[in-house]
Amino acid sequence: MAELLSVRDLRIGAISHPPGEPPREVTLVEGVSFDLARGKVLGLIGESGAGKSTIGLATLAHGRGGVRITGGQVLLDGTDILSLGRRDVNRLRGARVCYVAQSAAAAFNPAHRLIDQVIEATLLRGLMSREAARARAVHLFDILGLPDPASFGDRFPHQVSGGQLQRAMTAMALCPNPALIVFDEPTTALDVTTQLDVLAAIKHAIEVTGTAAIYITHDLAVVAQVADDIMVLRHGRVVEYGPARQIIDAPGKDYTRALVSAQRTTRAEAADQSGAVLEIDGVSAGYGGGANVLEGVSLRLPKGQTLAIVGESGSGKSTLARVITGLLPPATGRVLFEGAPLPPSAARRDRDQLRRIQLIYQMADTALNPRQTVRELIGRPLGFYFGLRGAAKTARVTQLLEQIEMGRGFLDRYPAELSGGQKQRVAIARALAAEPEIILCDEPTSALDPLVAEGILRLLARLRRETGVSYLFITHDLGIVRAFADSVAIMHRGKVVRAGRKSAALSPPFDAYTARLLACVPEMRLGWLEETLAMRKDPDQ
Amino acid sequence: MRLRAIPAGAWIGLAGIAAVAICAIFAPLIAPYTDRQIVGGVWEPASARFLLGTDNLGRDLLSRMIYGARVTLAVALAATILSFGLGILLGFAAAVSGGLIDAVLSRGNDLMMSIPTLIFALVALAILPKNLFVLVLVMAVLDSTRVFRIGRAVALDVAVMDFVEAARLRGEGPLWIIFREILPNTLSPLLSEFGLRFAFAILFLSTLSFLGLGIQPPAADWGGMVKDNKDGIIFGISAALVPGAAIAALVICVNLVVDWLLRRTSSLKGGRGDG
Structure with a gap:
């Protein structure tokens, strides 16, 4: 089967303006290549400044601020989208490639109802009639586990919780039935308990709709739950790239090993806890x-x-x-x-x-x-x-x-x-x-x-x-x-x-809230998400 | 800061302000006559002897312009500095203390602002003795209401930052918080505001002088000179237009510099650095 997305030797640079020095050219991303098949998920992971968001946006042929794509190819179904004209790129965005940002609260206009914003891009690209788009949005709300899908879209952004808003944004990205979605840290700003729900909803929606996805995060435990392949980035270069199982269970590089084992040592608690300052x-x-x-x-x-x-x-x-x-x-x-x-x-x-x-x-x-x-x-x-x-x-x-x-x-x-x-x-x-x-x-x-x-x-x-x-x-x-x-x-x-x-x-024994809180902390192994969800459905186990 | 980064408009503004400032400082050396000497006939046209002609009493217009720059600039500058000192101090005090002090100061300020500035000034200047000090004081107090608003607003933005809270928790007094924690972080917007208020002060002083309540004759100032020579316009004498044009040019120059400062300030606040 042909790859949906092939990135070849991507290079991205920007002009930096350090205080008190003349501006100079800096390289943000160098020599990054990967392939993504239909229906698969690639996890991009790294510290801030590793270039993961920059790569994510490059698959929409976009450079934020002064960022410029200086070389390489981004092939979507065999077409190099970096060589397309402005009009063709615009036709691509919001239709075949969609983007889910970190802060859903900042991405929604507080003055409009959710449903209008969810189907806006789809209508703008002329992909569906209004009725069809609304029906699809309601269907997506259902898939994403939002309460009362038929009327959920009639609410305004401030009337739903942060986790629900993030799922609504996922619905917005899924609405035009895109071939590829870029998720840029969609759960980073959420609480652990909410993160679990959103993560499960995103994973389910990806499976049901069969779209391919790039999932960007700094949390290896999170990406291990959703990704088929993982690419570890540092300073704009690839540290390690391989199947999720291999990265988590048998990391090949020291840096990856440090990330995997960042679950530090345990402190032995003090024996005498009497007295109080x-x-x-x-x-x-x-x-x-x-x-x-x-x-x-x-x-x-x-x-x-x-x-x-x-x-x-x-x-x-x-x-x-x-x-x-x-x-x-x-x-x-x-x-x-x-x-x-x-x-x-x-x-x-x-x-x-x-x-x-x-x-x-x-x-x-x-x-x-x-x-x-x-x-x-x-x-x-x-x-x-x-x-x-x-x-x-x-x-x-x-x-x-x-x-x-x-x-x-x-x-x-x-x-x-x-x-x-x-x-x-x-x-x-x-x-x-x-x-x-x-x-x-x-x-x-x-x-x-x-x-x-x-x-x-x-x-x-x-x-x-x-x-x-x-x-x-x-x-x-x-x-x-x-x-x-x-x-x-x-x-x-x-x-x-x-x-x-x-x-x-x-x-143990835990009270109900503590048990829920502890169960929501992602663990650094594959299959954790499924187990937790299964446990939740069947609490007696 | 690199000199090359200063845009052309700002250079024009800086040059204009510098020219006026030089005239003001070195007036006795530059001016061909003094400002009070009657040296020719009434409203003589421009000639080699009188480069801009003479005014309604036969005094040299160029000399009066040069001496007028001195008075106009000095009074406007003094009034602006005083209004800034007053407005910033009270505005910051209101922002930092909050509660009752803020309410009293802010509502008092609103009360002052609800009276039209010009009418307030006319009444105050008509009652109070006519001297330079009173004039500067009245201008400063009226203008400080606007500065108070700005000062309070920018201080409120900074006062909620964690580092101000940290200073409070350290036990610092209000003076340290105002002058060491808040003021350094508000300097750039206040600097551009200073330029803007300075331009307004020039206009305000000219208005007052035109109405006869500003600088008193025989001292020369640009607004007063427009008033002295305004009757000439009926006879096609352009003497009134020269000080009028000078006021306009100076205000535009100040605004050009302020625009540039404002753009620099906004780009400091997380812009893309293209200012």
């Missing part, structure tokens, strides 16, 4: 007189240990951090630090109380002032809390930089001149400069690539050992909990549904 006692809190986001939360963090707070978005875990820092005074309940209650509002806490609880944010980009150098960023807490100045301050900043495995060469850099991982390290150094007892970590690794995130976690673990600091670690990733925490609290709709030692909390 931080205690949360019956806290309820809400925003601006609305319903409470937190309901009677009580937790305990022993000194020098790590308490992981796990939950989906909307479970109230970030609100809990705001209560502890004093940004949101609780409606009822207390926060106790070393046995003494803290004033509920940060404005009422004295400098020493503020110093002893520090916060690391999820997005280091917005947590560091872009107009301050690393020296100023880390130096400010030193001057502010300890009155350090001049050479003594510089010496201490350098010492902290060494502690986070960055040298004094970074002293006068601005955040824009640092990588994502380096920015997060500087944010950690800033927290560390205050010599705190507790560091609240609000998903500090979720915006980072897996291997970079692993480095940050190793750093945090070493700092815990060296300085005896305690962490309250907010995350939705149970892999991190196993690798890093001593105790766990699982939150759902503002309540703690399960709390205690890691070993006890993460082993």
